[in-house]
Amino acid sequence: MSAQAVASVHAQRPLAESPGRQFWRVFKRDRLAMAGLVVLALLLGIALAGKALTAWVPAFDPATVRLVDKLRPPLSPVSNLVAPAERPLGSIYVLGTDDLGRDVAARMLQGASVSLLIGFVAVGIAMTIGVLLGGLAGYYGGVRLGVVTVDTLIMRFTDVMLCFPTFFLILTVVALLPPSIYNIMIVIGVTSWMGAARFVRAEFLSLRSQDFVVAAQALGLPEWRIIFRHMLPNAMSPLLVSATISVADAILTESALSFLGFGVQPPFATWGNVLADGKDYIFDAPWLFFIPGFAILAVVLAFNLAGEGLREALNPKLRSR
Amino acid sequence: MGTYLLRNLLQRLVLLFIVSVIAHAVVHLAPGEPSEVDPSNPRMKPEDVAKIRAAFHLDKPLYAQYGYWMRDLFTGELKSFKDSQPVLPKIGRRFLNSLPLFIGATLIVWTLSFPVGIRAALHRGSGYDRSTTFVAYALISIPGFFLSYLAILGVVGFFGVPVIGMRTFGIQDATPVYQIMDRFWHLAIPSLMSALGGIAVLSRYVRSQMLEVMGQDYVRTARAKGLDEDTVIYRHALRNALLPFITMFGFMLPALIGGSVIFEQIFAWPGLGRLGYEAILSRDFPVILTINFIAAALTLAGTFLSDVLYAVADPRIRLE
Numbered sequence: 238m239s240a241q242a243v244a245s246v247h248a249q250r251p252l253a254e255s256p257g258r259q260f261w262r263v264f265k266r267d268r269l270a271m272a273g274l275v276v277l278a279l280l281l282g283i284a285l286a287g288k289a290l291t292a293w294v295p296a297f298d299p300a301t302v303r304l305v306d307k308l309r310p311p312l313s314p315v316s317n318l319v320a321p322a323e324r325p326l327g328s329i330y331v332l333g334t335d336d337l338g339r340d341v342a343a344r345m346l347q348g349a350s351v352s353l354l355i356g357f358v359a360v361g362i363a364m365t366i367g368v369l370l371g372g373l374a375g376y377y378g379g380v381r382l383g384v385v386t387v388d389t390l391i392m393r394f395t396d397v398m399l400c401f402p403t404f405f406l407i408l409t410v411v412a413l414l415p416p417s418i419y420n421i422m423i424v425i426g427v428t429s430w431m432g433a434a435r436f437v438r439a440e441f442l443s444l445r446s447q448d449f450v451v452a453a454q455a456l457g458l459p460e461w462r463i464i465f466r467h468m469l470p471n472a473m474s475p476l477l478v479s480a481t482i483s484v485a486d487a488i489l490t491e492s493a494l495s496f497l498g499f500g501v502q503p504p505f506a507t508w509g510n511v512l513a514d515g516k517d518y519i520f521d522a523p524w525l526f527f528i529p530g531f532a533i534l535a536v537v538l539a540f541n542l543a544g545e546g547l548r549e550a551l552n553p554k555l556r557s558r
Numbered sequence: 559m560g561t562y563l564l565r566n567l568l569q570r571l572v573l574l575f576i577v578s579v580i581a582h583a584v585v586h587l588a589p590g591e592p593s594e595v596d597p598s599n600p601r602m603k604p605e606d607v608a609k610i611r612a613a614f615h616l617d618k619p620l621y622a623q624y625g626y627w628m629r630d631l632f633t634g635e636l637k638s639f640k641d642s643q644p645v646l647p648k649i650g651r652r653f654l655n656s657l658p659l660f661i662g663a664t665l666i667v668w669t670l671s672f673p674v675g676i677r678a679a680l681h682r683g684s685g686y687d688r689s690t691t692f693v694a695y696a697l698i699s700i701p702g703f704f705l706s707y708l709a710i711l712g713v714v715g716f717f718g719v720p721v722i723g724m725r726t727f728g729i730q731d732a733t734p735v736y737q738i739m740d741r742f743w744h745l746a747i748p749s750l751m752s753a754l755g756g757i758a759v760l761s762r763y764v765r766s767q768m769l770e771v772m773g774q775d776y777v778r779t780a781r782a783k784g785l786d787e788d789t790v791i792y793r794h795a796l797r798n799a800l801l802p803f804i805t806m807f808g809f810m811l812p813a814l815i816g817g818s819v820i821f822e823q824i825f826a827w828p829g830l831g832r833l834g835y836e837a838i839l840s841r842d843f844p845v846i847l848t849i850n851f852i853a854a855a856l857t858l859a860g861t862f863l864s865d866v867l868y869a870v871a872d873p874r875i876r877l878e
Contacts, residue, residue: 269692393573399809400577400854404816405834406584409846412838413588485699492701493820497835509701516707530704537699545695 263550270546276539284353287346296326299347299506303338306330308522311341333524335514341528344506348529351507352536355422355491356484362426364480367433368469370395374434375441376464392438395431403428404493411494416502421494425487433479440472474551481544485537492533508533559869566865570858577854578847582624585843591616592639592841614639614843627847640842649833649848655724656822656829660814662749667756667810674757675764676796682769694758702817706751706824719743723826748825752817756810763806764799771799804868808860815853 254262264270290297305318311333315324325331325340332341370391378388407424414420444450445468453463492509494500496516501507508529515525592614611617615626630636636645678687713721719740720726726740771777772795780794818831826832830849837845 269695393569393576397573397576397580400573400812400857401581401850402812402816402853402857404813405819405831405850405853406581406816408819408835409838409850410584410588413585413841415589489699489701493703496701496703496820497823512701512704516703519707519711526704526707530701533704534696534700538695541695541699 260550264546267546267549269542270549273539273542273544273546276535277543280349280353280536280539283346284350287348288350291343291347295322296324297340297343297346298323299339299343300504301339301343303334305338306334307336307338308518308525309334309338310522311524311528332528333522335511335522335525336518341511341525344511345508345529345532348506348508348511351418351501351505352488352491352509352533355418355425355501355507356487356540358422359425359429359487360480360483362423363430363483364433364476366427366430368437368476370430371434371437372441372464372469375438376445376460376468378438378442388438391434395434398428398431401428404490407490408494408497408499411499416499418501418505421491421501425490429483429486433476433483436475436479437472440475441468444468444471474547478544478548478551481540481547485540485544488533488537488540508536563866566862570862574851574855574858578628578851579624581847581850581854582627583620585846586620586623592843627844630844631848631851636844636848638837638842638845640837640840640845645844645848649830649845649852652828652830652833653852655827656818656831658745659749659752659818659822659827659829662745663753663756663814664810666750666753667760670753670757671760671764675761676768676791678761679765679768679772680791687765690761694762697754697758702751702755702820703824705754706747706821709747709751710824713747721747721825724828744825748821748827751824752814752821755817756813760803760806764803767799767802768795771795774798801868801872804871805861805864808857808862808864811857811860812853815856 264274287297291299295301301323303315303319303323305316309330311331313330313333315328315330325343330340330342332345334340335344374388374391378386378391380387382390407428410424410428411421414424450463450467453467458467488509491500491507492512495507495509495513498513500510500513503510512526512529512533515522515527515529519526592610608617615623618626627636631646634644634646637643638645638648674690678690681687710721713719721744724741724744725737726744729737729740732740774795776798777790777795780790785794815830818829819835820831821827822829822832823835834846834849836842837849
């Protein structure tokens with residue numbers, strides 16, 4: 238069959254398209270989402286490269302202090318007084334230096350992986366808790382424990398968590414705990430699972446009565462298998478969308494914490510604390526403020542746009558159009 | 559209806575109790591006590607630390623401390639650890655300062671989101687729709703303090719008005735009009751900044767809600783009857799699209815209070831969020847816990863109110 242014939246068969250029978258291909262076709266049409274995806278792919282590359290470069294290549298060491306070269310604007314050359322071993326690549330500060338003469342480009346490179354890691358781990362924790370609690374409430378909701386049902390118990394607990402002003406709670410806990418990057422990830426994760434729990438429960442409630450689940454139950458499959466192999470994959474698409482958007486929120490929360498002085502502590506650089514440090518030099522060294530600011534904007538925007546594109550592309554109602 | 563309201567109210571009181579227990583446990587179980595704020599001070603002898611702990615009841619078991627907190631809170635006896643000032647009047651004053659900010663932000667959110675969202679829905683896929691979508695995402699993607707600094711630079715640079723704090727110092731002799739305008743200028747930027755995230759979220763939600771309603775049969779019927787487009791949109795479609803927003807009201811409150819920590823810090827606004835931040839820094843447990851308690855109570859009251867309003871606005875819903 239020639240390629241043209243294959244194409245015409247596909248045109249006549251759009252239903253024969255595999256779900257993955259269909260998803261991709263819808264996703265590709267959304268130009269903003271595609272732009273977001275490209276930025277994210279770039280960011281992932283930068284974060285991985287940055288992790289390797291800042292750890293192993295001395296020219297990219299973000300902790301090198303060069304007091305002769307402090308607050309140099311972007312693209313300025315290195316002064317002669319800096320030892321050859323401490324010079325950045327090409328002897329040029331591509332993004333300038335900060336108040337201690339540290340290379341902003343190197344700090345941004347290191348920060349990319351730390352910021353992403355915070356986002357991913359925090360969201361991983363939130364989604365795990367959300368799936369566990371939402372799944373329990375959705376599947377075993379009717380089971381009674383004494384006077385209350387499992388569903389009441391879990392959902393009321395979710396309501397309790399929704400009553401807290403989240404940022405205030407995060408700030409309280411982060412301020413009381415010893416400052417560490419892991420505490421920040423855990424605290425952000427533990428305080429942001431409520432949305433996921435709510436819609437996993439809703440999905441599970443509607444999936445439970447569907448034929449394939451009833452059939453699996455009739456076949457006598459163990460319950461964990463029904464939950465994890467049959468129901469969870471079907472509840473995956475809203476989870477994926479919510480996870481993408483939550484990563485964006487976690488990165489923003491980290492930068493807000495950094496602004497208040499409770500973010501990731503030195504020597505780790507994150508985009509949030511580079512920005513927070515940069516605000517003190519907004520007039521003398523504006524690049525210290527604008528470079529991380531716009532970098533965060535671009536990345537968070539990319540996560541949000543890609544998440545929205547996912548939502549559209551995974552929504553079966555919109556696919557046929 | 560009466561029994562429903564009563565039961566709902568009771569449920570919320572139970573929720574509030576659980577919220578307060580969890581908050582109390584989190585704050586007290588986290589390492590770091592008010593008596594340890596200055597551990598390196600050589601003048602602090604172990605007996606002094608013990609005295610401080612006894613004065614704040616920190617040597618008692620957790621449930622007893624919770625009991626003391628609740629007792630003092632409801633008798634109005636609660637004192638701040640930091641300066642022994644009564645907590646409730648302290649919070650009350652700061653809350654009154656924050657109130658204009660909350661009201662300003664809420665007004666901006668609700669008056670801007672609807673026109674923007676409706677217009678985007680009616681012209682779906684147009685340049686206007688696409689650009690507002692993009693701007694909405696940009697607004698929720700930008701770190702709040704970054705944008706605020708840019709706004710401060712812009713306003714101070716272009717208009718030459720000071721925007722930090724609640725008012726300009728030393729203008730008591732100016733005319734009342736000038737003073738009022740000064741207050742408005744100081745209020746405008748912080749409330750706009752706290753509103754931006756809300757505008758982005760709500761206008762997107764208005765848009766999708768309008769799109770949903772515009773596809774309904776009763777809208778088609780209204781058009782088929784030959785009603786003019788304005789009547790169809792504003793009387794038939796919009797009124798139905800408005801319903802879910804009643805519930806949004808209660809849920810936007812915790813975000814507003816939580817967000818005020820950042821914005822009040824940036825704009826040096828002596829409000830509730832800033833008080834909370836200062837209390838966290840000095841481990842002033844009664845103040846932290848009470849602010850949290852008040853925020854939770856306000857949220858529960860807000861969602862309760864929106865439940866009731868929902869039933870009033872939508873005759874299809876019966877509270878039973």
